[in-house]
Amino acid sequence: MTTLPTYTVFQGQRRLLTAPLHDVLTFLKGDFQRDPTLPLLIFDDQTGRTTDFDLRGTLEEVLDRHAPAPPRTGPGRPKLGVVSREVSLLPCHWDWLESHPNGASATLRRLVDEARRADPAAERRRLAAQSADRFLTVLGGDLPGAEEASRALYAGDGAGFRAVVEAWPEDLRLHALHLAAPALQEVADDT
Structure with a gap:
């Protein structure tokens, strides 16, 4: 079961709401329309970082604007969930990776998986x-x-x-x- 990420809205040191993104945006859109100068801090509960949302337009426009991005497609094997991204390494790192069986990508995946399983x-x-x-x-x-x-x-x-x-x-x-x-x-x- 996957739980939705939550966000928490504070006004000063008073917590107003902790909820998934859809509910937070609905709440903010309502409060923003009543008083756009209301000093609020919004926290992403997964990272603890403050975040801000563009609340211009209708509620539907706000929800669409901040909806999770669809999965990227492109080079690689998208049907398997493979996503191609850039990695910058020094030449000595590339040499080391390429000296392993199955190439650099397979070696990087294996190293990441080992690190995730370690503890x-x-x-x-x-x-x-x-x-x-x-x-x-x-x-x-x-x-x-x-x-x-x-x-x-x-x-x-x-x-x-x-x-x-x-x-x-x-x-x-x-x-x-x-x-x-x-x-x-x-x-x-x-x-």
């Missing part, structure tokens, strides 16, 4: 910590204990992280805990 739990923790930290840098960077929260987050210290953010504004604290949960939970599960 998927560690990768999920890293991505969750990174997402939570980006969010906290924007909305909680000036709050007391922000640096300690970041250190606890990257150390996988759930109790320390929770202790630091406990005094923070409720919506900010709850969303930070939500984003950080995979980073902190899996550390506890792995021990």
Whole structure:
């Protein structure tokens, strides 16, 4: 089962909505029409980065504009899901890749697959910590204990992280805990 990516809308330190893209755009389009000067921050929950949407036009135009791009077709084997993109390497890297059986592309795919399988739990923790930290840098960077929260987050210290953010504004604290949960939970599960 694939879950839809979510976005979170904050006004100051107050969370207004966490929802999939369609619902967020519908919400923003409604609020934007009422008061276009409303200071909102929108976060991509998967990355923790702020994002912005072009809300000009009708709701249907906004939804169409921000709909996921269709799969690219072109060189390669699109029926298999192969997508051709450019990779820039030094000549010594190309020489090394081409010295392996099946060529450079097969070697790169194998290396990426091996890296992904090495420790998927560690990768999920890293991505969750990174997402939570980006969010906290924007909305909680000036709050007391922000640096300690970041250190606890990257150390996988759930109790320390929770202790630091406990005094923070409720919506900010709850969303930070939500984003950080995979980073902190899996550390506890792995021990």
